[in-house]
Amino acid sequence: MRVLLVEDQPKVASFVARALREDAYAVDVVDRGETALRCVQETPYDAVLLDIRLPGITGIQVCQKLRQWGMQVPVLMLTARGLLQQRVEGLDAGADDYLTKPFEVAELLARLRALLRRASNQGNATLRFADLTLDRRRRTALRGQSVIPLTLKELALLELLLSRAPDPVTRSEIIEHVWDSRFDGSTNLIEVYIMGLRQKLEAGGQARLIHTVRGIGYRLGTPE
Secondary structure (H helix, E strand, O other): EEEEEOOOOOHHHHHHHHHHHHHOOEEEOOOOOOHHHHHHHHHOEEEEEEEEOOOOOOOOHHHHHHHOOOOOOEEEEEEEEOOOOEEEEHHHOOOOOEEEEEHHHHHHHHHHHHHHHHHHHHHOOOEEOOOOEEOOOOOEEEEOOEEEEHHHHHHHHHHHHHHHHHOOOHHHHHHHHHHHOOOOOOHHHHHHHHHHHHHHHHHOOOOOOEEEEEOOOEEEOOOO
């Protein structure tokens, strides 16, 4: 899952980004509304965490613009405590939920999970290919009737491959959806995760499902 955090206070941005990354989200951080609008046009985010008070274009204006463009990405608005009018304006602008500062990490993560669940309910909550099944809400994967123990990053990678199967997914798309803009594309980390995911999916002699597409990336496919 990739999240855009729009926050102009460096300490708050660092705190929130660290908490999200520790929970296996890919996070891009910007401090201005204008930059946020450019980012959402270039990158498909799963959610946006948006501070209302921003220099230049406000969080309210950013949210309004997203909805005017027809973008349905879930928006969690970050507001000052006690300012009811901010919360009302944020919701009227199209925000899906709000969180008042200061907040606990546990509540932030819970509200974000709730937004993502709602979004998945509007689409496919369960992804399937061959004998492989992924429950997006429970974050569990099955090969046949066997549960596959996956890390959060492996789940995110498998979700992307399943959502595109049997079409190939490029390395750049994997970086965008599973990691974030800080990712060093010159490393072999993607290959390491693909190898680990293959080993888990093929445990017990199961047929290979993840195939390498030379010069492009990877895809899910049944054995030929």
